[in-house]
Amino acid sequence: MTTASPPRQFVIRSPREAIALRLPVRGVAVAAILLLGIVVVSCISLATGSYGVALNEVWETLRGVTISRAIDNVVWEFRFPRTICAALVGAMMALSGGVLQNATRNSLADPSLVGISQGAALAVVTLTVMFPELNSGFRPWIAFFGSVLVAMAIRALSHTRQGASTIRFILMGIGLSAFISSLTSILLTYGEIDRAMAALAWLAGSINAASWGDVWTLLGWSAVLFPALLLLSRSMSAMRFGEAAATGLGAPVATVRNLQLAIAVGLAAIATSVVGPLGFVGLIAPHAARRLAPAGMGLHLVLTALLGALLVGAADLLGRAAFAPIQIPAGILTSLIGVPVFVLLLMRSRATVSH
Template sequence: MGWSIDSVQPTGVVVRLWQERVALRLPLRPLLTLAVLLFVLGSVIALSLTIGSYGMSLADVWRVLTGGDEQPQMSLVVWEFRFPRALVAALVGAMFALSGSALQSVTRNGLADPSLVGISQGAGLAVVMLVVLWPDAVGAWRPWAALFGSLSIAALIQTLSWRREGNSSMRFILLGIGVAAFISAMTSALMTYGEIDRAMSALAWLSGSVNAANWADVKLLSLWLALLLPALLVLSRPMAAQQLGDATALGLGVPLAWVRRGLIITAVALAAIATAVVGPIAFVGLIAPHAVRRLAPAGVGLHLLLTAALGAVLVALADLLGRALFAPVQIPAGLVTSLIGVPLFLLLMYRTQARGGQA
């Protein structure tokens, strides 16, 4: 009954579930890489709890977290400011990374990223409209507005790129970049004509900052990630078949149209909810899947878990660097990831052109 580890071999681990109704052979290298990434993530979060204007040691943080320290000021700093901020950074990093991985799978193009193809910008425009035009509705409607904006842009780009015969993934990317630029211009115009205090609030949000993260954001992100990550894992098997080509996938009985719709909706939802909470954070969805393929090649399911872990590390580390490098000035995590991601995007574009347009 239950589950068991049947054997541990030099090349992998065999796991049998529910009286051998499900058997999995998990490669050892990806498992070890996942463990290392989770350890690094925990270390980054622990370090972020000690850094700030109110300095603390790891021992101080441990006492606060375990209830062994009754200093009100120290408890307030850790529980109300630093801990939710670190968790939000990790959660949005995982969500943006998973969104990028799903988009790259459905388009078969390594340049796909929610910040490049207009999905994050669609969410951003919807939220900025709320902030500038209906500020009283921001709290209740922000996640749903972001989701609606992202889905609308995704549907537009899909219609423009997939209704033509040939279904070029590069066309999807280029159309997305053009639509993203147009939406960014609309967002800037909206802030220009809005009231100054609302425009400044929207501008701070658009920089991709986790400064204002709280426990309500942690709960919202955790809930959506708990719903959407299993959906992606369920789609991992048809995703693996899809990588063999449309003809092979259809021959194996994969409903390609439904799989593509499911991947797009899940990818859009992941990016939209993350954007609604912290604003657009660029290039995480581009960097994480590519880096994971080089760190530990794995099947689709393990690749998704590794991508989520690396995305969480990237944004948590970007937030930590933005806080620590130029203290007391804080650089938003979105700007840090952009500084890292732009050179990598140019390199990937060059490699894609060199290979004849296939990323």
Template sequence: MNIPYRNRSGTAPFAANKKRAAVIAALTVITAALFLGGLSVGSTMLNPVDVVIHLAGAGNGDLAFAVDTVRLPRMVLAMLAGAALGVAGLIMQGVVRNPLGSPDVIGVTGGASFAAVFFMTYLSGTVGIGWLPVAAIAGASAVSALIYSLAWKRGVSPVRLVLVGIGLAAFTGALTTTMIVMSDIDSALSAYLWLTGSVYGATWSDVYALLPWTAVLIPLSVFYSRAAGVMELGDETASGLGVRVQAHRLSMLAICVALAGSAVAYAGGIGFVGLIAPHMARKLIGRPFGPNVAASALIGGTIVAAADVVARTAFLPLDIPAGVFVSGIGAPFFIYLLYRSRHRPA
């Protein structure tokens, strides 16, 4: 008799919400600690206390170049890109109702990569490299529209969406590889570095360009919390409960494409973040979509920022692309998910 009473009184939901708030608070503390650590380590080691004093505006200015010009924009850009990819992956997995769904697996990242490599190979000398992010976002949007149109048959089912997306991801990947092979050595090296994923050389202009996308679209995704939760029950059930399934699916996909495309545009083709972050968030938070948005953003940002810190400090004086370390974690994680799905009881 105690359990029904607790449910009617709201004690159990309150305890669950309290736990989720504690998890998000803990993730925030971890992210802040990593952020401070990332500003302190490098070719020149800095005292974290001095860094905090400098950020508070009470320093003597000796740290201005190392912190303000080199490390701070790089850390901020890494966390923004990781947050965008984490939330994009959460949305994608909810839309396709598949734990293996993510922007890079379904083909969104492949579209951005194809457009970016095409731009660097054929247009950067005439148009200007500043238009590269626009090309990447346009490529992600175009391929996503093609995926959606090819998957349409009296509506879009998650299964068709996944199958068409994987096919187009393979196709755009082949085209991208062909362009790299056929381009000159300088263009090929630039394209390969970009495809690997790196925030090397990040500037405040990159941060200011990516910030509006994340600041607007991540909170906007919370607006679809109820629809996302109901759509997990299936299209027929969601329609019966009054959810406009196709309209909400299209809107959520648009947010996913914009987040993934903008992140890839400024941080390169960093893979697996959209796969790992949502799984870790659901493990810690549970099923509710709204709290998972915050958790996925924090975890995604932490993953990319931590990978970049390791990439630029572990092999000094070399600066390895952060995407190498993310893929080193993501590939085994993907195999683990496949194994678990295969051996899950029917």
């Protein structure tokens, strides 16, 4: 009888060993490859568009060398914030899905599937159509408020006498998502045409209008929420084994679950408020990260974020370049990829249950 050899790992220690990390070599290698992929996609994205810019010209422009005023404007004012927004939004949506899956212990949880993104979208569409005079700076807070209301409603509706039910959580989320989408459609149908068209373009999940203001919004929230997730990663790892095991290991299960849901809602709401709903990114990225490199929760979160950034960045680039000058919103492409993945996961879970 042969036994599988343990995965190769290396340890990082601080000088006084206040911090010690044991990381699998495969996970670190996959993270480096994903980071390289993001850099490559970003460079191609900066050079691609109706105004062609060579890669060497992009590099010189990023170094601060002015080749021409037109190239400076194209790279710095249009393409660079768009590229950064695509990566940040992808990372935030992917992390939101991964955290939801861990909190609910359901591999099919995704912010766009259970209604959280739709709650943010309804709030933003209401702001756009009915209160256009309000400052757009309120958009992230309005989106967060809409997502929180939906998350609380799903949480309450999915609770049974035996406790929280993950299947009911998903089913209630799908039902509530359909109801919220109907309300959004009513606003778009009966609102003023110019406001409705602006909201409709945003609902497609397009990143083409991203600005430096959006970049700073995403960076600010990411700087708060992502470190909070890393601090929770130990307790999240314990919750992988179930509530009883996590309690036995000393994890404050109820507190950690509520914090996870709050962070997941915040990540999805802020990302949605900037670029609109991006379907299935939070479903695909955590599963792909788990298959590429099984790892502890902290490294898994990093891999999930990198995969989400790469997926949305590639979708935005493909939608911009494949049918130029027509631009296909990234949200449409991620949904086209995500629906088959969702069906495969459903079939796989059904086969597992039958066995």
